[in-house]
Amino acid sequence: MRIAVFARTRSHARPWPARLLLPMLAWLLIPAWALARPALGPAVLSTLLWGLKDGKYSIVSNLQPRTLDAAPYVLTASATEGDAQVTIQEGHFGDLKQSWLIQDTGKGSYTITSVANGRHIYVANGNGNQVKFSPKGEAPSEYSEWTLAGPDTRYAIRPVHDNGQNLNVFGNNGNYASGNPVGTWGWGDGQPNETWHFDAPY
Numbered sequence: 001m002r003i004a005v006f007a008r009t010r011s012h013a014r015p016w017p018a019r020l021l022l023p024m025l026a027w028l029l030i031p032a033w034a035l036a037r038p039a040l041g042p043a044v045l046s047t048l049l050w051g052l053k054d055g056k057y058s059i060v061s062n063l064q065p066r067t068l069d070a071a072p073y074v075l076t077a078s079a080t081e082g083d084a085q086v087t088i089q090e091g092h093f094g095d096l097k098q099s100w101l102i103q104d105t106g107k108g109s110y111t112i113t114s115v116a117n118g119r120h121i122y123v124a125n126g127n128g129n130q131v132k133f134s135p136k137g138e139a140p141s142e143y144s145e146w147t148l149a150g151p152d153t154r155y156a157i158r159p160v161h162d163n164g165q166n167l168n169v170f171g172n173n174g175n176y177a178s179g180n181p182v183g184t185w186g187w188g189d190g191q192p193n194e195t196w197h198f199d200a201p202y
Contacts, residue, residue, distance in 0.1 A: 052148065054103050056115060057198040061088055061169055062154060063176050064192065073169070074098045075182060075196070077114040077133070084181035086121060086131040088169050099201035109145040109160050115201070120144045123159050123184050130183040131167070154195040159184060169193040 059075035071091035076098050078085045091098060099115035113120040119133040122144035134144050142161040149156045157167035165184035169176055176193060188194055 052102065052110075052152075052198060054101075056099050056101055056201050058091065058098055058201050059100055059112070059157075060091070060197050060199050062192040062195045062197065063088070063169060066090065066177070073176070073178070075100065077116050084130060084179070085133050086182045087179050088176070088182060089178045102198070105140065105145055107145070109147050111140045111144060112146055112157075123165070125162055127165065127186055128170075128183060130170075130181050150190070150195065153197045154190060155197060156187070156190075156194065157196055166194045167196065 061073040061075070063073050065072050073088040074091040076087050076089040076095075078087055079097065089098065096116040097114070101111075101113040101115055103111045103113070105111060111120045114133065117133065117136070119136050119138075120140055121131050122134050122141070123129050123131050124143070134140075138144075143159065145160040146167070147158045147160060147163065149158060159165055162184070164186055166187055168183060168185040170181050170183055170185075171177075171193060185194065
């Protein structure tokens with residue numbers, strides 16, 4: 001009687017190292033996750049994969065929209081020179097007041113300039129100051145330069161001169177609506193009124 005002998009052979013294939021597998025999984029999973037979220041558009045996907053590049057963006061608040069079918073709240077340049085020069089409004093397609101030019105200063109910070117009026121935003125020292133526009137043609141300073149911190153869809157936007165402050169939608173007792181002014185406030189652990197994401201301009 002012949003007895004068959006099966007010898008176990010050792011595979012010479014090397015397992016894929018985790019340092020290669022993780023980036024591959026990120027490329028597969030992040031686009032599907034981002035595109036499945038209706039509030040996030042192609043520009044958000046771009047920042048997820050490659051980081052924020054110089055260009056024109058809408059700066060979108062992470063506050064819940066007014067209704068399920070309403071546009072998200074977007075950082076908006078006021079049409080007047082009143083106290084509230086920068087507010088949130090529901091996004092409107094083609095509104096240049098909701099389009100912002102983001103430019104890297106080369107110092108780890110960015111300037112944020114209104115496409116509508118060509119002026120960059122700045123804020124004074126201290127808690128509760130509203131964001132204002134610099135005089136047209138004025139060179140950027142530490143008061144008009146901003147850093148970005150956090151994951152790409154929940155940025156904290158902070159003035160260089162006071163990193164403890166954050167771009168914040170003001171609201172009485174948590175009431176947020178179109179027209180609410182935007183200023184800076186101390187960090188509140190990532191609340192929706194103090195975190196933002198960048199998307200293609202409306």
